[in-house]
Amino acid sequence: MIGIVIVAHTPVASAMLGFAEHTFGTVPERLRAVDIPPYEDTKVSFDRVMKAAYGVNTGLGVLILTDVMGATPANVASKLESLGPLSGLNAPVIVLAGLNLPMLMRCISHRGENLEELAQKALAGGQHGILRLGAKAPSEKIE
Amino acid sequence: MIGIVIVAHTPVASAMLGFAEHTFGTVPERLRAVDIPPYEDTKVSFDRVMKAAYGVNTGLGVLILTDVMGATPANVASKLESLGPLSGLNAPVIVLAGLNLPMLMRCISHRGENLEELAQKALAGGQHGILRLGAKAPSEKIE
Numbered sequence: 269m270i271g272i273v274i275v276a277h278t279p280v281a282s283a284m285l286g287f288a289e290h291t292f293g294t295v296p297e298r299l300r301a302v303d304i305p306p307y308e309d310t311k312v313s314f315d316r317v318m319k320a321a322y323g324v325n326t327g328l329g330v331l332i333l334t335d336v337m338g339a340t341p342a343n344v345a346s347k348l349e350s351l352g353p354l355s356g357l358n359a360p361v362i363v364l365a366g367l368n369l370p371m372l373m374r375c376i377s378h379r380g381e382n383l384e385e386l387a388q389k390a391l392a393g394g395q396h397g398i399l400r401l402g403a404k405a406p407s408e409k410i411e
Numbered sequence: 412m413i414g415i416v417i418v419a420h421t422p423v424a425s426a427m428l429g430f431a432e433h434t435f436g437t438v439p440e441r442l443r444a445v446d447i448p449p450y451e452d453t454k455v456s457f458d459r460v461m462k463a464a465y466g467v468n469t470g471l472g473v474l475i476l477t478d479v480m481g482a483t484p485a486n487v488a489s490k491l492e493s494l495g496p497l498s499g500l501n502a503p504v505i506v507l508a509g510l511n512l513p514m515l516m517r518c519i520s521h522r523g524e525n526l527e528e529l530a531q532k533a534l535a536g537g538q539h540g541i542l543r544l545g546a547k548a549p550s551e552k553i554e
Contacts, residue, residue, distance in 0.1 A: 276512075277430045277433065277512075278429070279422070279426045279429060280423075280426045280427065280429075280430055280512070282426075283422045283423045283425075283426035283427075284423065284426075286421075286422060286423075287420045287423055287478075290420065290449055306433055334544070335430070335511070335512045336511075336512040336513050336516070336540060337513075337540065337542065337544060342544060345544070346544045346545075349544070349545075362543065363543070363544040364541070364542070364543055364544065365513075365540060365541065365542055365543075365544055366511045366512075366513050366537070366540035366541030366542060367511060367512075368478070368479075368509045368510060368511035368514075368537070368541075369419075369420075369423070369478045369479040369509075369510075370479050370480075370508075370509050371511075371541065373479070387543060391541055391542070391543065394509070394511070394541040395538050395541050397479060397480065397508060397509035398507070398508065398509030398511075398514065398534055398537040398538050398541075399480065399507070399508055399509060399534070400505065400506070400507055400508075400530060400534065401477070401480060401485060401488070401489045401492070401506040401507065401508055402489075402492075
């Protein structure tokens, strides 16, 4: 199973995890969230992301889902990926940006696949989940 | 100025608003978040979304950003849009799904445009913000 770490600005990561917990009834296995507060020392942030990656890693790889490219959470995660074998993780790391709930749901549903395939499915799931809802979109009946 | 309402599963909407508040130093004008808790009566959720839409509306339109198609937050927002003139809002409503931070940032930056243009920019911003970060992605120096 591929480990997943959500890394985002406080409190977005834990909010996303809370959604997953609600949707699946429990926090899915090997899924963690790291909120990055404003002004936290990036070394501290990096250590926390590294520890979370270690915690979810089974050796098959870790997918890190970040909120927005160019900001600290994504930069810290990219740093871990760029270390390669030097991270000591002994597993490949892929970092995605632009996390939304469709991407997260897709990831949780496809964790048996290999890391590259999972990353591709996550990107597609996130992008296809961005759409305009028309008046004919699926809707619950609200009397 | 186009009003914006974020409607998402608790606590994702307020987390997104918190990000905007941190990024811009204050909650941007005419931007509101409605968290939809599990098991809330959809009539209650609908009323809260409607009130938020009224609160941000200047008459130029309201863009509602929801987390995932097919779930209650998106369904409640779609209901408001489908009411058309019956909503009493006297302004057009567009509902998008798949909210991520790149979409939100794009929306806040382009609120002077008309509703249709803003919605198109939001969709594009959200989709372009979903990408794989390579080792060469922009990164802060972490010694």
